[in-house]
Amino acid sequence: MIIGLDDTDSRDGMCTTYLLAVLIEKLKAFGSLKDYPLLIRLNPNIKYKTRGNAALAMELELKDRNDSQKVMEIVIKTVDKMAVFSEENTNPGIVFIENPTPDLKNDLSAFSLRAVQDVLEIREAKELLIRHEISHKGYKNERGLIGALAAAGFSLCGLPDHTYELIAYREQKKCGSLREINPATVWSADAATRPDTWDTVDIDNKRIVFAPHSPDPILFGIRGKNEDAVRIAFSIIKSEPVERYIVYRTNQNTDMHLINAKIQEVKNDRSYILSGSISKSPRTITGGHIIFGLSEDGAYIECAAFEPTKGFRRIIRELMKGDEITVFGSVKADTLNLEKIRVNRLNMTQLRNPVCCEKRMKSMGKRQGYRCEKCGTIKKEQAIEKLSRNISEGFYEVPPSARRHLSKPLIRFP
Numbered sequence: 001m002i003i004g005l006d007d008t009d010s011r012d013g014m015c016t017t018y019l020l021a022v023l024i025e026k027l028k029a030f031g032s033l034k035d036y037p038l039l040i041r042l043n044p045n046i047k048y049k050t051r052g053n054a055a056l057a058m059e060l061e062l063k064d065r066n067d068s069q070k071v072m073e074i075v076i077k078t079v080d081k082m083a084v085f086s087e088e089n090t091n092p093g094i095v096f097i098e099n100p101t102p103d104l105k106n107d108l109s110a111f112s113l114r115a116v117q118d119v120l121e122i123r124e125a126k127e128l129l130i131r132h133e134i135s136h137k138g139y140k141n142e143r144g145l146i147g148a149l150a151a152a153g154f155s156l157c158g159l160p161d162h163t164y165e166l167i168a169y170r171e172q173k174k175c176g177s178l179r180e181i182n183p184a185t186v187w188s189a190d191a192a193t194r195p196d197t198w199d200t201v202d203i204d205n206k207r208i209v210f211a212p213h214s215p216d217p218i219l220f221g222i223r224g225k226n227e228d229a230v231r232i233a234f235s236i237i238k239s240e241p242v243e244r245y246i247v248y249r250t251n252q253n254t255d256m257h258l259i260n261a262k263i264q265e266v267k268n269d270r271s272y273i274l275s276g277s278i279s280k281s282p283r284t285i286t287g288g289h290i291i292f293g294l295s296e297d298g299a300y301i302e303c304a305a306f307e308p309t310k311g312f313r314r315i316i317r318e319l320m321k322g323d324e325i326t327v328f329g330s331v332k333a334d335t336l337n338l339e340k341i342r343v344n345r346l347n348m349t350q351l352r353n354p355v356c357c358e359k360r361m362k363s364m365g366k367r368q369g370y371r372c373e374k375c376g377t378i379k380k381e382q383a384i385e386k387l388s389r390n391i392s393e394g395f396y397e398v399p400p401s402a403r404r405h406l407s408k409p410l411i412r413f414p
């Protein structure tokens with residue numbers, strides 16, 4: 001039985017991953033997990049999300065098929081008890097898939113990918129659930145059924161690329177208080193396991209970034225390429241007592257949200273890989289954000305490196321008109337929020353007024369040529385001059401402290 005779950009949490013506590021962790025414990029008596037539980041990040045631009053738009057799924061190998069009704073009751077009871085129904089934006093969804101047909105697999109592989117890359121209607125999830133006679137329970141406006149079905153879909157169909165995250169949970173009584181984690185052991189854990197783990201610390205900004213600051217039950221999460229790596233890092237970290245921990249398989253850090261597209265095809269609230277040349281030079285706006293314009297075949301989009309991307313903005317400031325680049329990021333309010341860039345070809349030349357008698361010649365007006373003020377020499381055209389650049393071709397990314405869950409770090413690139 002595949003169980004999918006979403007939208008049980010609020011900003012002031014709880015977290016759907018914790019609910020799944022509790023369920024894993026409760027359901028042990030009925031069978032074992034067939035594989036890792038899944039932590040799926042859905043479209044990061046969905047306005048209904050509480051934090052990271054996470055949805056969860058697990059596949060339970062039942063010892064006795066007759067127990068399936070009992071298992072469903074336990075899951076529903078646990079959600080009834082733990083979900084934060086008082087929060088307006090919390091609309092839990094639970095999905096149970098048993099005896100999947102090839103037809104269902106087909107439908108779900110498309111639906112699940114759309115939940116990561118596109119914006120879905122609650123109606124679309126309900127139609128699939130009814131057409132395939134999938135047991136489910138939706139609460140309030142039932143929006144959680146979208147994420148629950150998408151996560152269950154990935155459990156059924158598999159992930160094209162994946163990483164792992166070990167999430168350690170706090171004791172209930174500690175939730176809301178400051179997290180006690182020994183910083184030196186976190187840096188040691190990172191040093192001992194990187195590049196097989198990443199985003200535990202932000203080296204350039206000298207910050208530990210693997211622990212949230214919210215009152216939820218998560219103590220910290222260690223991301224890595226396999227279970228061994230995250231477990232080794234975990235064994236090195238000293239902290240307040242860990243109530244429980246789970247190793248999830250996840251689509252985090254895979255770039256699954258990115259759609260390869262042309263600038264003219266871009267829609268708000270989706271995420272893209274776009275290529276073009278810089279048509280408007282980078283400029284800094286209030287708040288320290290940097291904006292530039294990218295064009296391709298007459299289509300134009302503004303791209304932004306926001307203040308939290310810190311040192312990444314130094315690179316963006318070095319870009320110039322005429323540079324050919326590929327950008328990776330989410331589009332909101334007609335602006336692409338940069339997650340990383342690849343500089344494909346730097347513009348190494350620029351047109352400038354010619355030099356004569358050790359000074360730049362003066363323009364005599366539009367298409368009138370250039371004149372040396374000292375000796376009177378006249379030249380018709382501007383001169384092509386070689387530029388010296390403080391940036392090289394290649395990839396650049398935001399620091400770990402600004403990384404979005406789905407964004408693939410360069411450490412994972414071959």
Ligand code: ATP
Pocket residue numbers: 006007008009015016017042043046048049050051052053054055089090091114115116117118119120121143144145146147148
């Ligand atoms: P947390 O990270 O703390 O678990 P969250 O950020 O995952 O919280 P949710 O509380 O799960 O946020 O809220 C997101 C809601 O948006 C869910 O109801 C989910 O079903 C829905 N949703 C997710 N992806 C899409 C999508 N692509 N289109 C429409 N709705 C979506």
